[in-house]
Amino acid sequence: MQFDGDLVEIRFGAGLSPLQPRPASAEQMLTRLQGADEMAQRFPVSSLEDAAAGVREFRRLSKDRKRQEGQRGYEAADKAFKSYRRAHNLARFGWHGQRLLRHVHARDGFRERLALFWADHFTAQGKSPAMRVLAAPYAESVIRPHVAGRFEDMLIAAATSPLMLHYLDQNRSAGPGSRVAKRRKRLSGLNENLAREVLELHTLGAGGPYSQADVRQLAELFTGLTVSREAAFIYRPGMAEPGAETVLGESYGGGKAELEQVLSALRDLARHPATAQHIAWKLAVHFTSDTPEPALISHLSARYQESGGALLPVYAALLEHPAAWETDLRNVKPPFDFVASACRALAVPEARIAALRPGQINRLLLAPLTPMGQRWEFSGGPDGWPEEDGTWITPQALAARLRWAMAVPRRLAQPLPDPRVFASAALGRFANERVQFAAGAAETQAEAVGLILSSPAFQRR
Numbered sequence: 001m002q003f004d005g006d007l008v009e010i011r012f013g014a015g016l017s018p019l020q021p022r023p024a025s026a027e028q029m030l031t032r033l034q035g036a037d038e039m040a041q042r043f044p045v046s047s048l049e050d051a052a053a054g055v056r057e058f059r060r061l062s063k064d065r066k067r068q069e070g071q072r073g074y075e076a077a078d079k080a081f082k083s084y085r086r087a088h089n090l091a092r093f094g095w096h097g098q099r100l101l102r103h104v105h106a107r108d109g110f111r112e113r114l115a116l117f118w119a120d121h122f123t124a125q126g127k128s129p130a131m132r133v134l135a136a137p138y139a140e141s142v143i144r145p146h147v148a149g150r151f152e153d154m155l156i157a158a159a160t161s162p163l164m165l166h167y168l169d170q171n172r173s174a175g176p177g178s179r180v181a182k183r184r185k186r187l188s189g190l191n192e193n194l195a196r197e198v199l200e201l202h203t204l205g206a207g208g209p210y211s212q213a214d215v216r217q218l219a220e221l222f223t224g225l226t227v228s229r230e231a232a233f234i235y236r237p238g239m240a241e242p243g244a245e246t247v248l249g250e251s252y253g254g255g256k257a258e259l260e261q262v263l264s265a266l267r268d269l270a271r272h273p274a275t276a277q278h279i280a281w282k283l284a285v286h287f288t289s290d291t292p293e294p295a296l297i298s299h300l301s302a303r304y305q306e307s308g309g310a311l312l313p314v315y316a317a318l319l320e321h322p323a324a325w326e327t328d329l330r331n332v333k334p335p336f337d338f339v340a341s342a343c344r345a346l347a348v349p350e351a352r353i354a355a356l357r358p359g360q361i362n363r364l365l366l367a368p369l370t371p372m373g374q375r376w377e378f379s380g381g382p383d384g385w386p387e388e389d390g391t392w393i394t395p396q397a398l399a400a401r402l403r404w405a406m407a408v409p410r411r412l413a414q415p416l417p418d419p420r421v422f423a424s425a426a427l428g429r430f431a432n433e434r435v436q437f438a439a440g441a442a443e444t445q446a447e448a449v450g451l452i453l454s455s456p457a458f459q460r461r
Contacts, residue, residue, distance in 0.1 A: 006428030013109025015341030039102035051137035052231035093358035103340035120384035122158035135377035152270035175241025195219035205278030276304035289330035329460035335372035345426035371400035406450035419448030
């Protein structure tokens with residue numbers, strides 16, 4: 001394999017930037033992954049714990065407003081609630097700007113890509129007004145710290161996250177024979193959502209070596225994982241189904257219900273060979289093509305098993321395999337990645353994003369993702385966003401990308417760069433003849449930049 005800095009930034013990173021030098025080697029990329037998370041420090045996003053405090057205040061004000069209905073204090077309570085709700089929602093726009101700035105200024109674009117990949121793998125979303133803003137804090141606290149660590153630690157963090165427990169209705173799942181279920185008949189009973197998604201999406205994969213009986217047993221083992229009134233994770237033994245559970249032939253529990261029994265099952269699932277195969281396949285699809293070479297998948301899976309699920313060796317296996325260095329750009333950038341890489345190529349200044357009001361961030365950078373086919377942080381289900389190129393290449397979605405490319409860059413970068421210089425800055429050696437022609441033939445600078453960003457070469461990675 002011959003290391004290619006332009007290809008690295010486009011395929012494995014956040015795109016080319018006129019501000020950031022290309023990585024010098026795969027070793028440097030891996031070393032940076034092990035170092036400090038510079039972008040998280042420079043462009044902070046709320047932690048899940050802090051954001052959960054906002055959820056509690058949201059609920060308190062909502063209850064206070066409801067309690068005041070028909071009374072003299074209602075108007076003030078209503079005003080306080082609506083004001084807080086607006087600020088609560090606007091915070092999401094601010095966090096979106098911070099995450100975009102990370103892509104613009106990152107030396108370590110591989111980390112940004114991996115953070116997106118794993119947050120999508122462990123998709124979790126808020127289903128109530130109070131919880132809908134938590135996706136970014138979830139990615140910040142649950143996913144990002146484990147990107148270069150061990151898969152099992154990320155799995156445990158996700159499966160015990162308050163947002164995941166809320167999203168998959170685990171927070172009210174009680175064992176049919178538990179003390180709480182016998183005492184409180186209003187409980188909804190056993191819920192299999194989390195167990196099913198852990199097996200099918202997060203570890204073994206669809207078609208993996210598990211049965212409905214395994215789903216049921218794992219769901220019973222998961223009883224007790226719930227969320228406190230303070231919107232924090234808590235394990236309640238009183239909700240746990242008594243007795244031992246058998247998952248994939250292994251027995252867990254049987255004595256006093258304890259969280260460690262659940263964590264032990266999650267560790268075993270993380271180390272299962274089928275999980276290695278599933279994770280290897282997902283990484284190969286994400287970074288190479290919809291139909292990755294079987295040899296690449298086998299290589300990644302073998303390294304995963306050798307390392308016991310340590311992710312850095314798996315990334316090293318990806319970067320050392322010849323299939324990862326095919327020069328044809330096959331995958332299409334999803335909308336967020338398209339907009340983020342455009343901002344990076346334009347070198348949008350930090351001050352420009354910081355100067356945008358939350359509503360402007362929404363209008364210019366967040367809301368346009370929806371007509372492109374990606375309602376950001378609200379995918380259609382727990383399986384996250386599709387990887388298939390065809391999902392993003394539709395007439396309506398392409399038209400939305402073209403509209404954004406023609407209209408928004410001039411609002412973000414003033415003055416716009418010289419189009420011929422910009423073509424090289426955005427695509428490096430992948431700025432083909434068509435791109436160069438468009439850069440020189442457009443009637444205006446804004447049109448030229450828009451055409452470069454709309455080109456097939458820029459849409460792929």
